[in-house]
Amino acid sequence: MNDRRIRNIAIVGGGTAGWMAAASLAKSLQGLSIQIRLVESAHIGTVGVGEATIPPIMDFIRQLGIAEDDLVRDVKATYKLGIGYRDWTRPGHFYFHPFGPTGPGIGNIPFQAYWLKMFLEGRAAPLEDYSIQAMAAIRGRFAKPVHAPNTPLNKISYALHFDASRFAQYLREFAVGLGVQRTVGEVRGVALNDHSGYVESVTLASGESVAADLFIDCSGFRGLLIEEALHTGYEDWSSWLPCDRALVVHSEPATAPAPYTLVTAREAGWQWRIPLQHRNGNGYVYGSEFIADDRARDTLLTNLDGRQLSEPMTLRFAPGRRRKAWSRNVVALGLAAGFLEPLEATGIYLIQRGIAMLLRFFPDRDFAVADIERYNRVLESEFQRVRDFLLLHYTQTERGGAFWEHCRSIPLTDTLLEKIELFRSHGRILREETELFPVLSWLCVMIGQNIIPRRYDPLVDGLEQAKISARLQELRSGIERSVESMPGHWDFIQAAHARQI
Numbered sequence: 001m002n003d004r005r006i007r008n009i010a011i012v013g014g015g016t017a018g019w020m021a022a023a024s025l026a027k028s029l030q031g032l033s034i035q036i037r038l039v040e041s042a043h044i045g046t047v048g049v050g051e052a053t054i055p056p057i058m059d060f061i062r063q064l065g066i067a068e069d070d071l072v073r074d075v076k077a078t079y080k081l082g083i084g085y086r087d088w089t090r091p092g093h094f095y096f097h098p099f100g101p102t103g104p105g106i107g108n109i110p111f112q113a114y115w116l117k118m119f120l121e122g123r124a125a126p127l128e129d130y131s132i133q134a135m136a137a138i139r140g141r142f143a144k145p146v147h148a149p150n151t152p153l154n155k156i157s158y159a160l161h162f163d164a165s166r167f168a169q170y171l172r173e174f175a176v177g178l179g180v181q182r183t184v185g186e187v188r189g190v191a192l193n194d195h196s197g198y199v200e201s202v203t204l205a206s207g208e209s210v211a212a213d214l215f216i217d218c219s220g221f222r223g224l225l226i227e228e229a230l231h232t233g234y235e236d237w238s239s240w241l242p243c244d245r246a247l248v249v250h251s252e253p254a255t256a257p258a259p260y261t262l263v264t265a266r267e268a269g270w271q272w273r274i275p276l277q278h279r280n281g282n283g284y285v286y287g288s289e290f291i292a293d294d295r296a297r298d299t300l301l302t303n304l305d306g307r308q309l310s311e312p313m314t315l316r317f318a319p320g321r322r323r324k325a326w327s328r329n330v331v332a333l334g335l336a337a338g339f340l341e342p343l344e345a346t347g348i349y350l351i352q353r354g355i356a357m358l359l360r361f362f363p364d365r366d367f368a369v370a371d372i373e374r375y376n377r378v379l380e381s382e383f384q385r386v387r388d389f390l391l392l393h394y395t396q397t398e399r400g401g402a403f404w405e406h407c408r409s410i411p412l413t414d415t416l417l418e419k420i421e422l423f424r425s426h427g428r429i430l431r432e433e434t435e436l437f438p439v440l441s442w443l444c445v446m447i448g449q450n451i452i453p454r455r456y457d458p459l460v461d462g463l464e465q466a467k468i469s470a471r472l473q474e475l476r477s478g479i480e481r482s483v484e485s486m487p488g489h490w491d492f493i494q495a496a497h498a499r500q501i
């Protein structure tokens with residue numbers, strides 16, 4: 001039988017997406033004699049942002065076999081337990097979106113159902129009190145989960161904040177160590193097969209031609225292969241997502257960095273603060289129709305916690321996704337596959353998911369249509385779910401001003417509308433099996449943004465009130481005790497460094 005195996009892969013682009021793909025493919029395809037080559041330009045920069053992550057990144061790191069403490073030290077990381085939303089629902093308001101699962105159910109009654117009954121009757125504490133992540137984050141504490149039964153400490157779910165450029169460099173060394181060939185050069189041309197339309201090779205400025213069976217397009221927003229060569233098309237989602245610009249600046253680090261991303265709503269968007277060991281990352285994401293660039297810049301610079309350390313950099317983007325993330329023999333990852341703004345830090349996750357799905361449907365040189373179509377459907381659905389979650393944040397607020405009024409007029413997608421209606425009627429949370437955001441995320445954001453159900457789940461009335469009160473009290477005090485036993489976040493990081501010396 002004809003050998004149709006993939007013999008070589010070319011990755012175009014050496015940003016976060018390119019090096020994540022190189023590292024992961026090199027690790028997963030070991031033993032298959034597939035050559036992997038990554039081409040990156042020395043002149044065309046990376047976006048250099050993408051510094052907040054969500055818990056699946058920890059699986060990515062573990063699957064590569066990277067020592068977490070080593071990475072944390074190298075990429076100047078801090079730990080992240082969730083996102084604090086300041087002034088988002090309305091000025092002066094604060095709510096927390098923590099990682100992790102909800103509290104345990106009572107019999108077959110889930111936590112959110114019995115908590116909601118007590119909440120509607122004014123007898124439950126705020127949701128933050130029932131999440132170890134939220135309470136620890138707000139108090140500046142951190143610890144990794146412990147393997148012990150019956151303690152909230154075994155359920156701690158966390159992610160990282162890291163220096164994006166250092167992360168890409170770390171993965172570069174890792175990938176090169178596994179045999180990935182790195183070529184510094186600029187792609188100037190793409191050669192397609194006359195008959196199939198597949199990409200045969202890319203030509204570099206030096207004149208060298210790089211041929212491969214499979215190409216991974218990690219060239220950033222422009223999508224050098226997937227769009228400029230294959231004209232795959234882009235679905236513009238700006239009718240749903242109102243921001244199209246970001247200003248990014250670094251500032252002096254805090255003395256005790258918080259273990260969460262702080263998001264503060266502004267006149268025409270929102271500002272992030274991402275604490276790293278050596279600096280804070282800050283950005284103002286805004287809708288350019290609603291504020292002049294100069295005014296956005298002033299807002300960002302006057303609202304830094306520490307001294308400004310860099311000149312603000314402007315990034316323009318069109319929210320949306322490539323119609324097909326995989327077309328012919330090209331798979332696009334990262335910004336080449338689409339971009340949903342960073343409010344919930346999902347960019348790196350979507351890269352990770354793209355890589356995982358590529359491995360799941362790894363092709364041979366026949367490139368089976370069924371595999372490609374399935375891959376595209378999975379990625380489409382991932383993008384749509386993230387979009388819905390973002391849309392929930394923007395449309396359900398009480399803030400004034402042209403930008404926020406515009407947000408409230410954005411038509412909801414049918415899928416989000418159903419989620420909100422189910423919640424409003426009886427506090428039910430519809431979550432598809434493979435959906436990224438867990439029940440706790442939807443619960444905290446919906447309650448945090450003042451979507452209050454009209455009624456609670458009637459099945460909760462089968463539980464004795466005293467039993468629910470006792471369970472809530474037990475949960476809360478268990479979390480309280482656990483958080484008290486956790487070290488300060490910064491102390492935890494320093495102790496981990498000390499252990500490595």
Ligand SMILES: Cc1cc2nc3c(=O)[nH]c(=O)nc-3n(C[C@H](O)[C@H](O)[C@H](O)COP(=O)(O)OP(=O)(O)OC[C@H]3O[C@@H](n4cnc5c(N)ncnc54)[C@H](O)[C@@H]3O)c2cc1C
Pocket residue numbers: 012013014015016017018039040041042043044045046047048049050051052053164185186187188218219220221224246248283315317333334335336342345346347348349351
């Ligand atoms: C404002 C903003 C904030 C963000 N915040 C977050 C966040 O907090 N969390 C998160 O998960 N994600 C975030 N993201 C998304 C995240 O930054 C990206 O998903 C991630 O950096 C991947 O970028 P990339 O590698 O696809 O593209 P890039 O970083 O743009 O890299 C493109 C690469 O292609 C190369 N290249 C381009 N053209 C050529 C050529 N002709 N020849 C050779 N090489 C070429 C470049 O040299 C570069 O190496 C954010 C994005 C933005 C815009």
